[in-house]
Amino acid sequence: MTDLAGPVAVIGTGLLGTSVALACRASGLDVLLDDLSAEHLRTATGLGAGRPLRAEDRPRLVVVATPPRHLGEAVAAALSDHPDAFVTDVGSVKAAPLRVVVDVDGVDRYVGSHPMAGSERSGPLAASAALFDGRPWAVTPHAAARPDAIEAITRLARVCGAVPVVLDPEDHDLAVARTSHLPHLAAVLVAGRLAGAPSAHLALSGQGVRDVTRVAASDPVMWQQILGANSAAVLGLLGEVQKDLARLIEAVAGGDDDALGDILARGNAGTAAIPGKHGGPSTPTASVFVSVPDHPGELARLFGDAGDIGVNIEDVHIDHDPGRPVGLTELVVEAARADHLLEALESRGWTTHR
Amino acid sequence: MTDLAGPVAVIGTGLLGTSVALACRASGLDVLLDDLSAEHLRTATGLGAGRPLRAEDRPRLVVVATPPRHLGEAVAAALSDHPDAFVTDVGSVKAAPLRVVVDVDGVDRYVGSHPMAGSERSGPLAASAALFDGRPWAVTPHAAARPDAIEAITRLARVCGAVPVVLDPEDHDLAVARTSHLPHLAAVLVAGRLAGAPSAHLALSGQGVRDVTRVAASDPVMWQQILGANSAAVLGLLGEVQKDLARLIEAVAGGDDDALGDILARGNAGTAAIPGKHGGPSTPTASVFVSVPDHPGELARLFGDAGDIGVNIEDVHIDHDPGRPVGLTELVVEAARADHLLEALESRGWTTHR
Incomplete structure (x- = not known):
């Protein structure tokens, strides 16, 4: 070929x-x-x-x-x-x-x-x-x-x-600074604030902090070299984030809801800007949560049922469950199909919610 | 009961x-x-x-x-x-x-x-x-x-x-500032830098930036109220991150690999500090990647095979694939079981890699 x-x-x-x-x-x-x-x-x-x-x-x-x-x-x-x-x-x-x-x-x-x-x-x-x-x-x-x-x-x-x-090469380096190096460094800074935190604090960790910090587990030596080779583009973005952070601190400290709302809304716009699956525009998705017993075969049964129901799973997140042998599984599906999936799973005996 | x-x-x-x-x-x-x-x-x-x-x-x-x-x-x-x-x-x-x-x-x-x-x-x-x-x-x-x-x-x-x-209440507010509010704001700042970026830059988005920014899609009004009610704890942490960011910028600008290595290693330590499933210490996990055709039933078949093989799936990530109707699915399993799962999946005709 x-x-x-x-x-x-x-x-x-x-x-x-x-x-x-x-x-x-x-x-x-x-x-x-x-x-x-x-x-x-x-x-x-x-x-x-x-x-x-x-x-x-x-x-x-x-x-x-x-x-x-x-x-x-x-x-x-x-x-x-x-x-x-x-x-x-x-x-x-x-x-x-x-x-x-x-x-x-x-x-x-x-x-x-x-x-x-x-x-x-x-x-x-x-x-x-x-x-x-x-x-x-x-x-x-x-x-x-x-x-x-x-x-x-x-x-x-x-x-x-x-x-x-x-x-072009300069454009590439700006692009990866934005879509890879900056997210990596933000994850590192957030994870750095978890190191040494009291275990009772860490016990409240949910899926959000796990997602945000996941990439910070990568090899430091490799990242030293990557950041060193792209320092100009990375520094440009870190400087912008430094200004954004100062504005954020000012908004929180001053109780300025308008300024804070602008910063939060810009975050919304940024997540929407990431291209969807297959390079097309993002299709709206919705999440269906299902309680799944944490042993082999149960996820298979869940995905088997979802397949029978005929709804395509766009993404999956399994919530690490700090206290019991049941995982909370988030199925991300096309928004228009979520209600159908939820009802069909319930009718098959799954405990679900949205 | x-x-x-x-x-x-x-x-x-x-x-x-x-x-x-x-x-x-x-x-x-x-x-x-x-x-x-x-x-x-x-x-x-x-x-x-x-x-x-x-x-x-x-x-x-x-x-x-x-x-x-x-x-x-x-x-x-x-x-x-x-x-x-x-x-x-x-x-x-x-x-x-x-x-x-x-x-x-x-x-x-x-x-x-x-x-x-x-x-x-x-x-x-x-x-x-x-x-x-x-x-x-x-x-x-x-x-x-x-x-x-x-x-x-x-x-x-x-x-x-x-x-x-x-x-206690103060401890709680410090804990959620660290495990929820700070990760949320870091995601917002990274996502904010994606808003308005050229589409050729965004085309290089991989799973990392999606994970880091996911929570930034949440409702700004709710987050205005949460941050307003916990401003003292949030400001304390944002101040610490501001100092960490200044140190990071200095390390990258000065090409100081030792300082950069310390910051990256602290990120490693932070991800390891998040408690594992069922509240116990984190068990070492490894990832097995599998190419899965992107239509209903294929994930079911994969999980069915994994269930038959008898390996418990700890977590799943489906990589959003910008160019073709095949999803790259990451199965996170106990490290000691990864090779067995990989070989057994290959023997059943799946395309895998680690």
């Missing part, structure tokens, strides 16, 4: 590189692997991700998947080592590595990219051909990039099952 | 009041209802939540479930109208109403409380006897409260299916 021309060389066989390699292999492409770590390379080839890159190989596409630090240098080396190949990288920031390569010979063959996927695990053993399935994959051409290079990287994203989103 | 003595009077038949009334009725208690809104009262009695309160009634327990503003006055009126009754309220802040009633005759019969449950909907039609099922319910005795009053309110929480958590 692929019209991407191989062989594809993957430099760096960690989680992302090996996953790209496996996805390319699954599309029948010849894949060549390289890594400073002989052990990673052996593991990746053992997984069927490709064969070791040799000096005489002539890849048509090189994917640089080395750690964020020194990414630009690795891209420059790939452009010089493989003068016939298009080159991309899969790092999570894009302007910083471009600055390193912008004056390098052959930079017109380079187009950066960034798959919006990851895992709390790392290394080739955590890799999967399905890692990028349905995820956005930013493709970030610079001004001098060749159109056929852009086309090749866009095809790579599709071969990996991802959805290409084309935007 | 209840050893709570009725009749129970519920003042205010909105979502919370009517849900308390329905839960008490389900335990066989006599329930008396009152509301300034004749329509709400008619709806609640029509739902079987109880009968209208008459002047000659002698409730043993009065539950004040009126809006946050003027809650103290409503508690004082209940103490004076019903001189033989214990009185509680279900408001989301506790020190402010207590200040209004602390010098009122019979205040020793009053014990505040706060069920950690709600809904994006309001009014008696949204009510349910199951609303409090398994949720924490704060019981907040003041210094002069009678032990039998504390006991009665604790029993009310249990009758409603909730898990009583006893702490």
Whole structure:
């Protein structure tokens, strides 16, 4: 099915590189692997991700998947080592590595990219051909990039099952600062205020605080590098949030309901701005809550019943229940179908509410 | 099963009041209802939540479930109208109403409380006897409260299916500032920075930003009242976060990896401090990701298979997929069971990864 021309060389066989390699292999492409770590390379080839890159190989596409630090240098080396190949990288920031390569010979063959996927695990053993399935994959051409290079990287994203989103490198870095780095840091600050709190306080934790802080559990070392490489965009947004926070404090301290209402309403508007499923506008959803006994098989029975009823579940949240072996499960469904689901579940003996 | 003595009077038949009334009725208690809104009262009695309160009634327990503003006055009126009754309220802040009633005759019969449950909907039609099922319910005795009053309110929480958590009113307000009001405001500030962002930026939104901002979709008017009533505790925490944010900005601007690492590690510690399911310490969990076609019945099939495999699902997240009719479903399971689940699902034809 692929019209991407191989062989594809993957430099760096960690989680992302090996996953790209496996996805390319699954599309029948010849894949060549390289890594400073002989052990990673052996593991990746053992997984069927490709064969070791040799000096005489002539890849048509090189994917640089080395750690964020020194990414630009690795891209420059790939452009010089493989003068016939298009080159991309899969790092999570894009302007910083471009600055390193912008004056390098052959930079017109380079187009950066960034798959919006990851895992709390790392290394080739955590890799999967399905890692990028349905995820956005930013493709970030610079001004001098060749159109056929852009086309090749866009095809790579599709071969990996991802959805290409084309935007320029600076724009990309602003976008991830807003949709990834800022939410991450806000979660870290809120979670930081939970550390050391009395256990009687923490006992009142509901689903809200769990959702807000979930991403703060990620690897600090990786985030040091990401934030370091995108510090300008992150600092711009943190400065805006600092002003918003000062206004919020002033509104709460002064009992200024109008100002507070404006801030809260802007939050409403922001949640509504996140694109809906399948990239379309958000369809209104509603939640149906169901009490589910906390042992294997009960969720299956619930989803089986929902399937029989014919209502599609858009999202699910299971409330961690601090005191009893019953989970409160929130089924998010199209708003127009919620009443039907609720009544049909009740008629099958489930305890529900909205 | 209840050893709570009725009749129970519920003042205010909105979502919370009517849900308390329905839960008490389900335990066989006599329930008396009152509301300034004749329509709400008619709806609640029509739902079987109880009968209208008459002047000659002698409730043993009065539950004040009126809006946050003027809650103290409503508690004082209940103490004076019903001189033989214990009185509680279900408001989301506790020190402010207590200040209004602390010098009122019979205040020793009053014990505040706060069920950690709600809904994006309001009014008696949204009510349910199951609303409090398994949720924490704060019981907040003041210094002069009678032990039998504390006991009665604790029993009310249990009758409603909730898990009583006893702490004093100031402590409660600090606890919810930390576990509810601060996370809410952080979500609002992050979401506020999404409002008006270019759609190409928002197209890169993943599950992280959705989780962090979800609660920011709530009703601004309700949150104005909650924040107004708990402004001291909220301002204390916002001040701390303001200092943390300044330190964060300094660390990012100065490229100070040690300082940034400390902040990120403190976030790790905070997420680990949230109590696990069933109030015990958090058990280590791991995620298994599965590609699931986005139509009715497929999730049922997945949960059916997981049930057959015998692995209990602790939590579920469905990634909203911007480009294709396949959902990426994250199954959170006990870490020791993850590999078994993954292999068993693969053997049944599911596309998985970790």
